Amino acid sequence: MSSTAAARTAIPTVDAEYRPTSSKGRSSATFAAFGSSPGGETQPAGESQGRAAGTALAGQVLSFAEGREIYAEGDTVRSFYKVMHGVVRTCRFTSDGRRQIDGFHAEGEIFGLETGGEHRLSAEAVTDCCVVAYRWSGLDAFDGGEGATALTVFGFAMTCLKRSQAHALLLGRRSAAQKLASFLLDWAGRGTGECVDLAMTRQDIADYLGLTIETVSRTMSQFERDKLIALPSSRHVVLRNRAALQDLVD
Amino acid sequence: MSSTAAARTAIPTVDAEYRPTSSKGRSSATFAAFGSSPGGETQPAGESQGRAAGTALAGQVLSFAEGREIYAEGDTVRSFYKVMHGVVRTCRFTSDGRRQIDGFHAEGEIFGLETGGEHRLSAEAVTDCCVVAYRWSGLDAFDGGEGATALTVFGFAMTCLKRSQAHALLLGRRSAAQKLASFLLDWAGRGTGECVDLAMTRQDIADYLGLTIETVSRTMSQFERDKLIALPSSRHVVLRNRAALQDLVD
């Protein structure tokens, strides 16, 4: 982004192989505390994540200059990352050129934790920074019989995370029409065909999308006038022009 | 919420002990697919989560009538849940009485997956519904030596999820001043003392908070006029009245 930064470091630099204390003893202790009482983890995020250093996780240290891309939207997910120092942002770009930042990540924080093949966000260095990349392929974390349940629960967490991130991106600087279109398409996706049965009230929808009940109602009526949807009853929506709704969202 | 619903079922009903096929064979297969390529999970969320039924997870089936509370904000986290049928919402209430809905959860979806002792959200039945509660205390998922790394990575995911949910709640229907106050307090928390060194540009902040660069700048100036902060330089913020900023947020 800045020519200054480019002059300092052109390409991510591999600084070192990062393999901290791989003592099983400490790992077990960590495990026990976490596993027996998942509710017991009350320390701040930074410290919690800092515990990674106490496990068998090994990673590669990389440096990035300010403004450099760490990975791009659409890249294959090979690693997740921890910030050693500096600040990283994860973001997405909308078709109208706007940028939505999912989060800033400071020292000790994890980012890029995604499943599903491709990164749905890109990551960039806000300042010159140093990160550790932990490769998924090197992880034998979920091997062994007992790992199956852990894996399942981990999958749940990742799905919840994906949904939450999508929701946050939806709420940031999008019009009422975009929010509602996105909401309808989402629920159309859960059901079958073009009919959407809304289980919730307008108030629920409003509170979910960060709008008022009046705006939801007005926007819904506008969609109907524009022949994007039909409204046989207030809770029953028929998508008449899914493509147009999709265009609103992208 | 509706007296109708209350008449049908007053109190969550324990329907059954839910223990599906606990065949290790199928569990292992699930594990292998997931563990060897975390990026390989491309099926829709519903199906992915549906696989829970193939693991050793056991849970208790509960029924709730429309409008009933499944758990409240502040309750001790003892379980996480899967929707069998119906729709559930997870939400928070702000001090001014507004409600922010974190998400709707339909059949097959997981909710209430939290760590940290207390639920930060409450969960309510949008429709009459049926959920399975999986108790953390019964989980031996993270036992065994190999589980330590899994546990660590799981902890990362939960921390990311917590942050993402907080971000989504911040973006829904809050004023520019509230968003910015929350942002500054967050960064003040990461550093020490009352001085916040912002690593990012106004544009970055705007894209994170769902505002424009002009609004961020104007709000920052207003804070300075109101003696909430001092601005020795544009990237250097000194919190002069942390309590007042905190009041804005709550």
Added chain:
DNA sequence: CGTACCTTTGATGAAGTTCAACGATGGTGG
């Protein structure tokens, strides 16, 4: 048939965006 809640619609106002211009800062090159 009446009550309560949900939904829709209209009128008005405030908050934030957009467009535009100007000031500050830092790095570059003469």
Added chain:
DNA sequence: CCACCATCGTTGAACTTCATCAAAGGTACG
């Protein structure tokens, strides 16, 4: 060293969108 340039940040004025206030249909249920 200073002038120049690019980027970042601030401020002002007009405009848009959405929230707020108010009131009137609809629907379900007792």
